Amino acid sequence: MSECLFKLSKALLTFFGFVLYWGIMIDKHTEIIEILTIIRSKINSETDVSWTHFNTIEELTQMIDSSIDGLKRNENVVIEELAIHFAPTSTFQELSISNGWTEEYLMLADRFDDAVKKILAKKTIQ
Numbered sequence: 593m594s595e596c597l598f599k600l601s602k603a604l605l606t607f608f609g610f611v612l613y614w615g616i617m618i619d620k621h622t623e624i625i626e627i628l629t630i631i632r633s634k635i636n637s638e639t640d641v642s643w644t645h646f647n648t649i650e651e652l653t654q655m656i657d658s659s660i661d662g663l664k665r666n667e668n669v670v671i672e673e674l675a676i677h678f679a680p681t682s683t684f685q686e687l688s689i690s691n692g693w694t695e696e697y698l699m700l701a702d703r704f705d706d707a708v709k710k711i712l713a714k715k716t717i718q
Contacts, residue, residue, distance in 0.1 A: 620714065621663035623707035624671065627700050628663075631684060632656045634693055643686035652687075671708060678704050 632653065639649050646652040655677075662670035677683040678701050688697030 620711050624704060625660050625663050627704050628656050628660050630700060640690040643690050644683045
């Protein structure tokens with residue numbers, strides 16, 4: 593009986609360890625996806641993109657949507673691409689200035705930086 597319980601508990605620990613590991617892998621981009629979703633929600637037909645390198649609102653929303661999709665597939669290269677858009681005087685800051693949500697952008701940029709630091713810290717641990 594105790595042999596059977598030991599095997600069962602070992603199997604459960606292995607299973608839950610696997611689930612926890614994959615849960616971390618899946619959830620590691622959740623914060624960045626949330627940030628992009630907030631930015632995406634601020635874009636409408638009146639959005640001024642003239643100070644970004646995008647020619648149209650559609651190009652901008654397509655980039656955000658494809659970035660979200662890439663993050664859901666755990667494509668880390670997306671983070672590198674997004675870092676450029678979150679850099680000072682780049683896409684998202686210029687977008688926020690032109691459209692009146694600069695203060696909120698600064699908070700979102702800080703959240704983005706924190707999320708990237710956490711991902712990099714986990715990457716160096718593994």
